[in-house]
Amino acid sequence: MKFNELSVDRQRKHGRVGRxxxxxxxxxxxxxxKGQGSRKSTVRTGFEGGQTPIYMRLPKLRGFTSHxxxxxxxxxxxxxxxxxxxxxxxxxxxxGIISNPYVxxxxxxxxxxxxxxxxxxxxxxxAAIKAVEAAGGSFEPVSxxxxxxxxxxx
Numbered sequence: 160m161k162f163n164e165l166s167v168d169r170q171r172k173h174g175r176v177g178r179x180x181x182x183x184x185x186x187x188x189x190x191x192x193k194g195q196g197s198r199k200s201t202v203r204t205g206f207e208g209g210q211t212p213i214y215m216r217l218p219k220l221r222g223f224t225s226h227x228x229x230x231x232x233x234x235x236x237x238x239x240x241x242x243x244x245x246x247x248x249x250x251x252x253x254x255g256i257i258s259n260p261y262v263x264x265x266x267x268x269x270x271x272x273x274x275x276x277x278x279x280x281x282x283x284x285x286a287a288i289k290a291v292e293a294a295g296g297s298f299e300p301v302s303x304x305x306x307x308x309x310x311x312x313x
Contacts, residue, residue: 228303230263233280235290236270247279248304261306266291266298 177188190197195208205212237256238246252260266283268290275295281303283291288298 228263230265230281231257232265232267233257234267234269235272235287238266238272238276238278239270239274241276244275245277245279247301248281261304263303272296 174184175182176184177186179185187197195202205214207213233251233256240256241250241254243250248257248260248262248264251257251264257264263281266278266280266287268284268286272290272294276291277297277299278291279299279301282300283298291298
């Protein structure tokens with residue numbers, strides 16, 4: 160391909176507005192005559208000419224809903240209930256220890272762990288990793304599962 164063979168859509172050049180009557184868009188430059196809109200500065204979003212804006216007039220609801228994914232805690236004592244040697248978020252969700260397999264999970268020491276387990280979770284405390292390794296198991300940090308789309312496209 161050569162430079163002269165390129166097909167490029169022409170960009171419309173911006174006209175110079177407000178350069179005298181003979182320029183075509185001169186004098187008021189399409190802003191009309193007088194008033195707030197004809198001046199150089201623009202008004203901020205939501206400004207109602209000095210009247211109390213609607214976002215200030217309306218009552219506000221209390222509280223705040225965070226859409227940040229919360230991390231759910233799992234204790235080392237809970238892992239004894241699971242008979243499988245490998246534990247991940249799917250296994251924990253099936254056992255009813257966490258709400259669903261797509262949440263972040265952190266392993267924390269609370270209770271004893273005597274059986275050997277291979278644990279694949281998002282995070283764990285240092286003491287929990289030591290407790291798992293003392294029982295003969297191992298801890299592997301993994302990323303969170305991607306949530307499946309609600310309506311898959313075909």
